[in-house]
Amino acid sequence: MSTKDRILDAAETLFADAGYDGVSLRQITSAAGVELALANYHFGPKSDLFLAVVQRRADELNRERMTLLAALPDPPTMEGLIDAFARPFMEKSLRGGAGWKSYARLIAQIANSQRWTQAVMHTQFDPVAEAFIKGAKRALPEADPRNLYWGFHFMVGAMTMTFAETGRIDVLSRGKCKSGALDKIYQRMIPFLAAGFRRLAEA
Amino acid sequence: MSTKDRILDAAETLFADAGYDGVSLRQITSAAGVELALANYHFGPKSDLFLAVVQRRADELNRERMTLLAALPDPPTMEGLIDAFARPFMEKSLRGGAGWKSYARLIAQIANSQRWTQAVMHTQFDPVAEAFIKGAKRALPEADPRNLYWGFHFMVGAMTMTFAETGRIDVLSRGKCKSGALDKIYQRMIPFLAAGFRRLAEA
DNA sequence: GTCTATAGCTTGATAGAC
DNA sequence: GTCTATCAAGCTATAGAC
The missing domain is CATH 1.10.10.60 (Homeodomain-like)
Structure with missing residues (x-):
């Protein structure tokens, strides 16, 4: 190595x-x-090392997301769209080794601070975000586009915290829910978010 | 002062x-x-100063959340429940001065890192979280309780990122959405999350 | 590419005068 | 309760030998 x-x-x-x-x-x-x-x-310098750490996996992640998004039918369903966005991260976190778990914790911190918004979020993730929004406009053509941006924002908040696996929910639920059971959580996250998007489209 | x-x-x-x-x-x-x-x-030590910073506003926030939660009808609606949880934070962020905006950015970082989960999230926020879950069980009695914990988790992820106002959505939407327009976002966040909870209850 | 050595600064914490 | 002065340790970055 x-x-x-x-x-x-x-x-x-x-x-x-x-x-x-x-x-x-x-x-x-x-x-x-x-x-x-x-x-x-x-x-x-140290800051360049940090950016290199984030970029390495972002490139791989974005490539897979783009492939899945491009393979969706037109118009896509909201469930299919959210799945195409979230599944690569979920699969890698579950089966990609410890590095992807660390990366997920890192992204959660970056996505929730202003400090790296420009250098990381915009630079590395906005192209895929735009592809997602484009698909959402096809899936929910009657929706106000602003609501799709907000839906995307809520989705990213829920997703990054989920993949970060902080363990809070394990303690709060007294062991009934497990942060590490990403495949189980995933089955709940997709319908939760799709229903939210659909509700916003009606407004 | x-x-x-x-x-x-x-x-x-x-x-x-x-x-x-x-x-x-x-x-x-x-x-x-x-x-x-x-x-x-x-x-x-520095770590105690950090905890004191977080605790100061957490106490005030939790008191108001508990008051609103206790004032809900029984059974509550999911919209009412989410509103009781989120409104104090939204109002303070909009009208409580710059300190509350800083606090919101701070909480977003804390909630998304393992590092402060025990000392801050469990210690300062779990009692209100349990009151929320208790209300959710009344609002959606047919739901598997585990799904209510996961719904709560998704809600916290979407909320903390929203109140953090990182500005990402402003750039992504090319100015169509504004992070700082919390009252507008709030009107979208409540139905988005309530629809998600309801969908999980059906599963 | 790798290693040693170090420059130049900043850090958290505290002792002791007032 | 406040101030000055300082300690011991840590920090990033780099110069220069191999």
């Missing part, structure tokens, strides 16, 4: 647990088993 | 913008216009 990948993997885990400022380059290179100076040599 | 309050206000704004580790005690006391040593004198 290359030095670059070792650094990216270590940075991903640590950034996911403690955030950008909660982790030092020393912790990252130490966890990766490489020298401190190599982080700067391969990635430049 | 007391030294303690000056420190709390400055810390709130800075923590909301950059997170716990992104802000130093020097930045906080400097913004508050007091000496560095006073942060430790009044609040103890």
Whole structure:
């Protein structure tokens, strides 16, 4: 495994647990088993390393989302549309290894802070978001387009928190619900969100 | 204004913008216009200051939420229940001053990270969450209780991201939607979420 | 590409005078 | 309750040898 990948993997885990400022380059290179100076040599400043961590999986995720979105019938159903957007993330989180779990926790923090909205959310995720909105306009042609943007926003909020698996719901439900049972949650999330979109389309 | 309050206000704004580790005690006391040593004198270690910042408004918020929840008819409607939970936050964010906007950005980060789940979410917000779930069981008695926990989870994800006002939706919608127009968004969020809950109850 | 060594700064916390 | 001064540790970034 290359030095670059070792650094990216270590940075991903640590950034996911403690955030950008909660982790030092020393912790990252130490966890990766490489020298401190190599982080700067391969990635430049710390902020560029952070962006590289996020970009690596965003590219793969977006490619799959775009493929699924393009394969939908026209007009698509809302359920199909939401599934095309959410399924790649769910599958990778369940079966892609620990790196994807870290990435999910990282994205939840990024999506909920102003700090990385421009550099990460707009740069890396807006093209897919626009493809989703375009599909939603076909699925619900009678809807006010603004309501579809808001629906998308509510969906992203519910999804990022779900994939982050903070464990809060496990304690709150006294073990009846499990954050880690993503496939079970997924079966509930899709209809929940689709019903919300449909209700907004009627308004 | 007391030294303690000056420190709390400055810390709130800075923590909301950059997170716990992104802000130093020097930045906080400097913004508050007091000496560095006073942060430790009044609040103890940095982590205790952070918890004090969150607790201050959580107490006020929870009191109002509990009052509204207790005033609902039995059985309540899902719309009424969600409104009782969300309205105090929305009103304060719209009319409570800049401190409540900072607090909303802070809560969005906390709710989406594992790091503060125990010390903040469970400690400060679980009692109200349980009151909400109890009401949801009355509103939708035919629902599997687990689905109500998941609905609550999706609701919190959508709500925290909405109140955080990251501005992403403004750019994505090319100005058609505005993060800051919380009252308009609120009218869409309540039916979106209520329809989601109802759909889960049918499953 | 990798390593050692270090410059230049910032950090949280506190001791001790007032 | 407030202030000055400081400690010990940590930080990012980089220069220079190999």
